[in-house]
Amino acid sequence: MARVLVVPGVSVETRFDVPPPLPSRSGILGAVGVVDRAPPPGELTGITTSTELFERFGPASRYSFPELLDAIANGVSEVFVSAVDPRSGAPAELTLRDDENQPVALLRARAVGPWGNDLGARVVRTMAEDGVTVRRLSLEIALRGTPVERFDSLVFDATQERDFFATINRESTLVVAIDPDLMTDLPATDADVVAFTDSAAQPARGRLAAGNDTLVNVTAAQPGGRGNRASLRVAAGHASRSFPGAADAPSIRVSAREAGDAGTAISFGITGDAAAVTVQVQDGAGNVRTYGGAGQVLDSVAALVAALSADPAVRVVRLGDVLPAATAGRQPLLRTVSVTFAEEGAATTELADLESATAIAAALDALPQLVAALAPGADGTRLPDVGAPNARFLDGGRDAGPARACAGQDNPAATVLELRPAPGADAAAARFRVLAGTTAGTVRISVGRLDAGVYAEQESFDNLTMDPDDPRYLPAVLAAGSNVLRAADTFLRRGASHLPTGSLAPQRFTGGAMPSLAAWQNATDALAGVPDVDLVMAGLQGWRDPALDHAAVQTALGAHAAQQAELARPRIALGGVNPATQRDTSAILSQAAIVAGRRFVLVAPGGAEGAVAGLLGRLDVFQSPTFKTLGSLSAALVPYTDSDLNRLVGPDGNVCVVTSRRGRGTIVVKGIAADGFQISVLRTADRCVREVSKIADRFIGQLNNSEQRGALRQMIVDTFTQMERDGALVRSMDGKDPAFLVEVYGSQTDFAAGILRVDIAVRPVRAIDYVYATIRVRN
Structure with missing residues (x-):
């Protein structure tokens, strides 16, 4: 009720007209697919550049969802990425093993899906001058056989800048590296x-043992974490025995040619005197061979060594110049071990054929890198166990x-x-x-x-x-x-070596799998939360996972577009043909029959749908993509013949084919939906729907009187008039019928129910797809 003035004056009431809405945006893509870093389910954020894509969704999205890059590169206005929940899928993996065939690093593709099965990794070792020690590593990551990334000068040391794990995880856009045992375990709370x-600083320590008994204690000579990169490995030695001369003078040492305890079955006997000797060798099979005598005089150590140089069971090493003394029968060779000391990336030393714990302690203590001693109370005549029990790194070193x-x-x-x-x-x-x-x-x-x-x-x-x-x-x-x-992410050292073995060719990743169909459906449904989206597509990684029903994903995408159109949020779905059958026109037509519908565009070849979406996003809604050039395309083109194109583009196919045309580049042959309707006509009609919806929303709750009805009609007329000026709506060919008609009305019953009816007729412009010319040749 208006105020009543008591004191003379002026009362002014201000009434504001309903403000017109801003024009609807177009060329906004809703993309469903697998990304590197998936946000929480249902969280959608718009991006406009590839830089934003990589920052928000991770660098491997370039490979798990390449259609996104094509869409952005070809000019789509904005992309809302609905990431598929990756938990029901699996990333491709590769386990790197060391020389002991133990797992030392797990390389994992940064995004789930079969795309990762195209990855390969090659380890290149740089060796030291001794030909045994590995100085450093290089890791080369290949995609479909082509090297993409290379990381040099790698070491396994969490304190170093070029630590294998830290470097890969910091610099690689394709994979991460984790410890196969610790995996991604969290620190205890x-x-x-x-x-x-x-x-x-504390020195690293280790030990050599026989069973549960410690025989030799070993300590790094210098304190610090570097000592944790040193290892000891005990292997079977060559069974050996020394044979002294008179008065225990050094003479010869006899060893089995093959390492291992089998050599202890070999026996060696000596007869004769200080002038000449005869020797007998009994091998493990019981065969006895005699050297010396009347036809072969062994009157010196050199002659003895030369005589046995070709013996298949033993070899003789000269220790002195005095002939060996006679033995009481044939003496068996004694068990020995070889101890290898390795400093990862620095040096490798082998101490061969040691006969006792005492000898081992003395040999290790003689190395400048170690301090070694016989353990208190240990039996110095025993030998440590061979293999895994005594193949380990020193540990406990600390800077x-x-x-x-x-x-x-x-x-x-x-x-x-x-x-x-x-x-x-x-x-x-x-x-x-x-x-x-x-x-x-x-x-x-x-x-x-x-x-x-x-x-x-x-x-x-x-x-x-x-x-x-x-x-x-x-x-x-x-x-x-x-x-x-x-913080430093640590790893476990196993055995006595930890550097992965080198490889001549890339080792393939395996196990990459797509998320479930339900995850794809949930990601598709989430796009309903972004009303401005007018194009939708799904990235299916080349249809390579047989466990996923890819056609069902596309069908669901088309159903989503149709459902949103009924809610005045119309959108067009784009999908690619199956790359495995994209050269077979009959297979393409069969797929086209499955997804046929006005709101689905089937694109050939498979993988080109992102580029077509980008092209549509760049064009005005009333402009046809037919014969328009694509700027970037990651999918390989298929050389369809004219006969193939007639089948695919014709009324039985209605496929949006991308091909190369001399003088035009890579183009869309015909911009049609799966039911044969021009995409540009459908997009123009969708634009009309969105504009009317936005204008009508402004009048909800306003009074139903002639003034407001007139304002509503005028806003719609103004909008369509502008669309006619832009060329989106056109008059009939003869110019008699207008480009659009608008009527706002309602019955008395509608008035009582709060209903206002608007009837609109529009004539979207159509593109020239064909030109028929008649040429008359005059004499």
Whole structure:
């Protein structure tokens, strides 16, 4: 009710017209597919550049969803990526093994799906001058046989800049590297406030044992973490025996030609005197061979060595110049072992055919890198066990300074993470806690200090994981955001070697699999949350996973487009033909029959749908893509013949074919939907629907009177008039019928029910697909 003036004056009432809406946007793509880093299900964010794509969804999205790059490169206005939940899929993997055939590193594709099965990895070793020691490694990652990435000067040392795991996880866009045992295990949580442990450098230690008995203790000569890269390996030696001359003078040493305990079945006997000797060799099969006598005089050590140089069972090494003394019968050769000491990346030393623990301790202690001694109470005549029990790295070496080792939740006996102070931080005052993260399967690290015995938090990092492909990867988050802490992802050393073996050709990744059909359906349904989307597509990685019904994914995409059209959010679905059958026109036509519909565009060849979506996004809605040039296309073209094109583009196919045309480049042959309707006509009609919906929404709740009805009609007329000026709507060919008609009306019953009816007729422009010319030749 208007105010009544009591005191003379002026009362003014202001009424605002309903403001017209901004024009609808077009060329907005909703993309369903597998990405490197999937956001939470249902979370959709628009991107406009490839840089945004890689930052938000990870660098491997280039390979798991290449159609996205094609769409962006060809000019799509904006892309909303609905990432398929990867948990029901699997990434391709490759396990690298060392010389002992033990797993040392697991390489995993950064995104799930069969695309990763095209990856290969080749390890190249750089050897030292001794031809045995591996100085450093190079890792080459190939895609479909073509090298894509190479990482040089790699070592297995978490304290080094070129650590294998840290370098791959930091620099590779294709794969991550994780420890095959620790995997992505999180550090154990602990509510207690802890500090760094600051201690002096500690040397690495090891031992050689026989059963449960320690025979030799070994310590790195220099303290520090470097000692953890040293290893000892005990292998079977050549059974041997020394035969002295008179008065125990050095003479000869006899060894089995083959290493192993079988050599102890060989026996060696000597008869004669200081002037000449005769020797007998009995091999493991019981055969006896005699050297010396009347026809072969062995009157010197040199003659004896020469005489037995061709014996198949033993070899004789000269130790002195005195002939060996006679023996009481044939004496069996004694068991020995060989001990190999290796400093990873530095040197390898083999101590061959040692006869006792005492001899082993003396030989190891003579090396400048080690301090070795017989264990207290050990029997110096015994030999350590051969193989796995005595094939191991030294451990426990530690550099001086503050650090904190964190055990794993699943591996409580192992260190999965080492925390260290950041450069310039006050390590003595720093305190921290490892707590359960807000999200399941994560941890939170709280950093602070103690003030009067009370913990005061200064930094907090939540939802941290140990997955190198996760944006919340703990070491990376601390490196980027903490002023106090740094973290090193650790790994376990196995056996006595840890460097992967070299390979002549790339080793193939295996096991990549697509997420389930339900995951694809959920990702498709999520696009309903973005009303501005007018184009939709799915990236199916070349239809390579037989477990996924790819046709069902495309059918669901078409159904989604039709459903949204009924809600005044019309959109067009694009899908590619099966790449495995894209050269068979009959197979393409069969697929076209399955997805036939006005709101589905079937593109050939498979994989070109992203480029076509980008082209449509770049064009005005009323412009036809027919004979328009594509700027970028990752899919390989198929050389369809004219006969093939007649079948595919014709009324029995209605396939949107991309091909190469001399003088035009890579073009769309005909821009048609799967029912033969021109895409541009459908997009123009969709634009009309969106504009009317946006205008009508402004009038909901307004009074149903002639003034508002007139305003509604006028806004629609203004919008369609502009579309006619733009060339989207046209008059009839004879010019008698207008480009559009608008009528706003309602019955009295409609008035009582709050209903207003709007009837609209529009004539979208059509593209010239064919030109028929008649040429008359005059005399």
